[in-house]
């Protein structure tokens with residue numbers, strides 16, 4: 001599954017011209033999946049695959065029956081409004097559909113006449129959640145984030161003693177996961193400032209982001225049957241960008257002893273395009289640990305895949321205020337990081353989540369946790385970037401920010417790029433903060 005094959009060949013060209021455009025996120029080597037429809041036409045949702053600036057409408061493609069065997073079986077369910085049934089099929093079907101699509105979209109393909117009428121411009125599309133998300137779990141896999149934020153919340157003991165042994169996570173909430181571009185109201189909650197005797201119910205004043213990747217689960221496991229780490233990646237359909245918006249003032253007061261609750265479940269934004277693990281194969285990198293750290297327990301240690309368990313995915317955070325938007329100024333990149341710095345890999349999250357027999361289901365979403373890197377400019381949340389809100393960032397408009405103001409937009413981007421390989425992009429994950437509604441009394 002992680003092997004390279006003809007679909008990764010950097011020399012492949014598509015008859016869709018925009019797939020060759022310099023810097024496109026969606027060359028023929030990517031082929032990510034989304035749930036989409038055209039805006040304002042009363043159409044139903046269905047699966048789509050990105051190619052350049054276009055979408056292959058998988059429901060329209062299914063109607064012309066261009067493929068056979070496993071590719072045809074996968075296409076039939078990829079045409080559904082959400083991708084749960086495709087996710088449930090597993091790697092052999094995903095791979096067959098990817099290969100069939102790759103061949104159909106190549107320059108000179110005899111299927112061009114059949115496929116071309118199924119293309120729609122992305123500019124006319126709106127996106128739905130890729131899957132019905134039964135459960136959403138958020139991990140904490142960046143040791144740099146854990147140390148930085150731990151220092152702010154617990155100066156005496158930033159990194160808790162379990163960190164290097166347990167892939168820490170908490171159960172999030174799926175009902176408020178939305179797709180980019182998401183707009184949500186600033187949350188209200190209990191806030192207690194250090195000098196106040198009692199908390200008040202008020203709109204958050206320390207509204208933050210968390211740049212993460214989201215992992216969409218493919219085939220699940222039966223209740224009571226753990227997924228071995230060596231098989232874990234065959235239960236992963238693909239990755240998206242994820243913004244785990246976080247109200248730090250609510251969090252600081254509520255989080256002990258059971259962890260985040262209302263500080264993080266008012267909105268979580270994912271990008272629409274799910275990039276498959278197969279598309280990411282050229283960007284696998286060794287999973288690295290400092291030599292004197294404890295080796296993972298055997299159920300978390302897949303020695304045979306250590307040389308390729310991590311992914312080289314470049315990630316950025318862009319900030320655009322309402323004023324910048326009004327003046328046509330694009331978002332300003334305030335941080336850049338990479339998924340390769342994570343302390344726990346995708347396979348370890350899956351193995352750990354199921355080690356007690358907990359059952360994952362197709363379409364479940366795992367967050368990697370905030371993906372801060374080792375350098376200060378690689379911090380993946382504003383609380384880290386601004387030294388706990390003490391050192392404001394200055395944006396090109398001259399405005400200063402520590403946490404989010406009403407009308408601010410945050411744009412996460414991700415992509416893989418290396419000499420000799422096609423760029424594999426994630427598109428964008430965009431969200432905008434609306435003013436708080438009056439707090440309940």
Ligand SMILES: O=C(O)/C=C/C(=O)CC(=O)CC(=O)O
Nearest residue numbers: 139140149150153210369370
């Ligand atoms: O260290 C803490 O107490 C708080 C951590 C978080 O903010 C939790 C979280 O969402 C995990 C993450 O994104 O890495």
Ligand SMILES: [Ca+2]
Nearest residue numbers: 138210244369
């Ligand atoms: Ca998080």
Ligand SMILES: [Mg+2]
Nearest residue numbers: 244264267268
């Ligand atoms: Mg969240």
